[in-house]
Amino acid sequence: MVNRVVVGAHYGLRDWLIQRISALVMVIYSVSLVGYLLLQDNFSYDVWTGIFANLAMRTFSLLFLLALFYHAWIGIRDIVMDYIKPASIRLVIHTLVVLALIVYTIWSVQILWGS
Amino acid sequence: MRFSIYRYNPDTDSAPYMRDYELTLPPGDMMLLDAILLLKQQDDSLSLRKSCREGVCGSDAMNINGRNGLACITPLSSLKQPIVLRPLPGLPVIRDLIVDMTQFFKQYHSIKPYLINNNPPPETERLQSPAEREHLNGLYECILCGCCTTACPSFWWNPDKFVGPAGLLQAYRFIADTRDEATAERLDDLEDPYRLFRCHTIMNCVDVCPKELNPTEAIGKIKDLMIKRVV
Numbered sequence: 001m002v003n004r005v006v007v008g009a010h011y012g013l014r015d016w017l018i019q020r021i022s023a024l025v026m027v028i029y030s031v032s033l034v035g036y037l038l039l040q041d042n043f044s045y046d047v048w049t050g051i052f053a054n055l056a057m058r059t060f061s062l063l064f065l066l067a068l069f070y071h072a073w074i075g076i077r078d079i080v081m082d083y084i085k086p087a088s089i090r091l092v093i094h095t096l097v098v099l100a101l102i103v104y105t106i107w108s109v110q111i112l113w114g115s
Numbered sequence: 116m117r118f119s120i121y122r123y124n125p126d127t128d129s130a131p132y133m134r135d136y137e138l139t140l141p142p143g144d145m146m147l148l149d150a151i152l153l154l155k156q157q158d159d160s161l162s163l164r165k166s167c168r169e170g171v172c173g174s175d176a177m178n179i180n181g182r183n184g185l186a187c188i189t190p191l192s193s194l195k196q197p198i199v200l201r202p203l204p205g206l207p208v209i210r211d212l213i214v215d216m217t218q219f220f221k222q223y224h225s226i227k228p229y230l231i232n233n234n235p236p237p238e239t240e241r242l243q244s245p246a247e248r249e250h251l252n253g254l255y256e257c258i259l260c261g262c263c264t265t266a267c268p269s270f271w272w273n274p275d276k277f278v279g280p281a282g283l284l285q286a287y288r289f290i291a292d293t294r295d296e297a298t299a300e301r302l303d304d305l306e307d308p309y310r311l312f313r314c315h316t317i318m319n320c321v322d323v324c325p326k327e328l329n330p331t332e333a334i335g336k337i338k339d340l341m342i343k344r345v346v
Contacts, residue, residue, distance in 0.1 A: 005275045010303070012312035013341045078315070081308065082272040 019074045022067035029064040058112045065108045069101045116140055117197035118154065120161065123208055131208065135197070147194065148175055148186040162211040170325060173260030176203055177212050183262035183323040203265040205274065218274045219261050219281070226278060226286040226304070231297035247293040254288035254333060256326050257281060263320035263330055269313040276309035280320035280330035283311065287333035290340065302341055311337060 033051075040047055051057055076097050084090045116138045123131035136154050148168055155161050163186075164174040170188035177186055178201040180194055191198075206214040232241065264270050264279035278286065286305060289295050305311040311334065320330040 007276050007307050007309050008304075009308055010306050012308040013306055013338070013345065015308070016312050016338065017342065082269070082313075 015074045019071055022071040025067040026064060026071065029060060029067075052112065061112055062108060066105065069104055073097060073101055116150065116191065118150075119197045119199045120154075120211070121201040121208075122161070122211055124160070124210055133199075140191070144190050144192045146187055147179060147189040147191055147198070150191055150198075151186055151200070162213055164213055171258060173258035176260040176262045176265075176325075178202065178204060183266045185260060185262070185325045188325060203261055205265045205267075205271040206261070214261075214265075216261060219264055219279070220259075222264075222274075222278045222282040223259065223285060225310075226282050226289070226301070227297070228285050228289065230289065230292060230295050231300075232294055233296065241294045243293055250291040250293075251288060253328055254284060254291060257284055257288075257328055258326060260325065262323045262325055263328075266319040266323045267314075268317070268319070269315065273309060273313055277313040278305070278310050280314075280334070283314070283337065284328060284330040284333045287337050290337065298340075302337070302344060305337060306341060 036051070037043060052061065077094060080090055080093050080097075084093060118136040118138065119133050120136060121131060122128070122134045136157065138150060138154055138157075140150065140153075146168075148165060151161070151163060152165075155163075163177070165187065166172040166174045168175075168187045170185050173185065175186040176183060179186065179189055180199050183203060186200075200212060202208050202212045202214045206216065206218065209215050230241075259281060261281065263284075264281045267277075267280055269277050270279040283305075286301060290298050290301050295301075314331075314334050316331055316334075318331045321328075321332075324330070
């Protein structure tokens with residue numbers, strides 16, 4: 001194969017935009033959760049489980065985690081693009097990261113909706 | 116006044132080294148370039164590029180006390196001693212303070228830095244209203260000295276793929292020009308994870324630009340247009 005500099009993958013905008021929006025989701029979730037917890041006089045295990053008994057809170061938590069995983073995917077891919085040069089190693093790392101994030105997503109659903 | 120200057124002559128030196136210089140200055144302030152030229156009288160093997168000596172040609176860009184800038188418009192009085200001079204980072208060194216700008220200009224040429232307009236030219240010039248011309252302010256003033264691009268870590272890691280702040284500022288200069296008709300092609304060309312989106316908005320470019328231009332803002336405006344195009 002000839003060694004040419006290849007660019008022009010024609011993506012980038014969508015990921016860049018998703019990274020911004022997912023950051024916003026994470027900020028709103030983190031600030032509201034931490035704020036709510038700080039306002040509790042008597043913070044106990046019951047309060048903690050009580051928060052997550054609420055369906056809306058479970059959904060918001062899953063949204064937060066999905067935002068986190070997608071954000072992490074873009075961030076890690078960016079780091080790999082900067083520092084790992086051979087395309088084959090890069091592809092392997094990308095694949096492992098994606099698979100791990102999919103597993104985390106399934107695991108998150110299990111934690112939030114499990115008994 | 117004390118100086119420590121990066122020296123490297125590939126014909127005689129096996130590795131680059133820093134050499135110390137002492138200079139007794141005439142009274143009054145002067146620009147760094149004047150001082151380097153006095154040093155060159157002491158040691159004529161010291162090599163650098165310079166031309167206009169007034170911040171217009173952009174030849175004498177170098178790393179001054181860890182910060183990229185033009186020697187000809189940097190007053191000596193603004194610098195802490197010893198003044199450490201190195202070539203621009205991230206580009207191959209040809210000799211001493213002279214770097215090989217080939218990669219920098221390759222990226223600049225890749226954005227097609229000229230008006231693209233396939234309409235037959237009118238009898239006179241293609242005119243712009245003062246308001247249309249206003250959009251080019253803060254863009255056309257770039258002298259391509261390379262201070263911003265060589266201060267950008269994204270360019271250090273991917274100089275062959277990332278256009279760099281100087282090139283992207285010029286890309287926006289032609290997107291912003293009402294006489295140019297290739298906006299869609301220009302946006303297509305930059306809609307790429309490497310060419311534009313290696314920029315992570317750390318703003319080193321804005322920090323060092325000797326002409327006080329704002330490549331980060333121009334990059335943001337390109338992204339705004341891309342968003343406008345898809346939503």
